[in-house]
Amino acid sequence: MIKNNIKESEVTDYKHYLNRRAFIGGGLAITAGVMFSKITNATTINNYLKNKNYGKGLEPHSYEEITGYNNFYEFGTGKRDPEKNAKNFKTKPWNVTVAGECKKTGTFLLEDIIKNQQLEERIYRLRCVEAWSMVIPWLGVSVASVLKKFEPNSKAKYVKFTTLLDKEQMPGQKRPILDWLYVEGLTIKEAMNPLSFFAVGLYGKELPNQNGAPIRLVVPWKYGFKSIKSIVKIEFSETRPINSWQQQAPNEYGFYANVNPKVDHPRWSQKRERIIGRGGFFSPEKRDTELFNGYQAQVAHLYKNLDLAKNF
Ligand code: MTE
Secondary structure (H helix, E strand, O other): OOOOOOOHHHHOOHHHHHHHHHHHOHHHHHHHHHHHHHHHOOOHHHHHHHOOOOOOOOOOOOHHHHHHOOOOHHHOOOOOHHHHHOOOOOOOOOEEEEEEOEOOOEEEEHHHHOOOOOOEEEEEEEEEOOOEEEEEEEEEEEHHHHHHHHOEOOOOOEEEEEEOOOOOOOHHHHOOOOOOOOEEEEEHHHHHOOOOEEEEEEOOEEOOHHHOOOOEEEOOOEOHHHOOOOEEEEEEEOOOOOOHHHHHOOOOOOOOOEOOOOOOEOOEOOOEEEEEEEEOOOOEEEEEOOHHHHOHHHHHHHHOOOOOOOOO
16 A cells, blocks of 8 residues: 555545645645655656646546446456455556557566656546446546657557456456456557546555556546556557457447447447436436547547447
């Protein structure tokens, strides 16, 4: 566990968290800096809250909600399984292999990959394909800022990401729920879009194991399953990768997985979404699902000539 002077119970909700930040000011920044230096070797954490461009008007869920209701099938299929089963998951040291159509291939320590980068906080709504959502204050770096370092070449049309395979640490991988490895992919243009994010933390703290420590993808205009956790490999390719859920059920899950209220999942509607933790069991609070999860202005151009009903 991370040693700092905020107890988990004190970062329960975002207002409290911000008040506390304002109250202890620089003190927190330094502690956070020490905490993150383990991951990033960066001293720039002090300014991490300055990015106000992302998440205006979004009210984050509590720390407990975000870390107690997870999808991470490597640690079980129940929503509370990852919190329970990922407790002892070892994420340090962590290597990431970079391969394929780029100049700088190799295996790198995570802290070397994001060294000297400023961590930003971005508040994004995670809209799960299961028609629920929650709002999460992530901490991390843009995907573009990382990928550029490896100098992808003109054949790099897609980026494939892979989660660790380790049956001993990840008990879910002993069962044939998916054809392990967990794999995800983006077009290079999607990956380079400024919204695409690598999270290494949330609520100003190191990423909890159940949320995909030590590094996971967050693509806020796509269904949650695209945001692959505990990444060990990044591969640039000329051909489109087949992602795990698409391979499992190609009529239900496509490559794009853009949030789209007009294209239903074959077994349920995507028009609305249940807001985790709001309303009662019998009367859950819901909201209308937005096209591209509300990011139409930033990403619609990526799909200009694409039939979104066919390319779901
Ligand atoms: N990544 C891996 N490796 N394994 C998974 O089972 N589940 C996905 C995604 N990333 C998953 C994964 C799904 S379905 C969702 S909705 C999000 O993670 C959930 O992220 P969260 O638990 O941080 O909210």
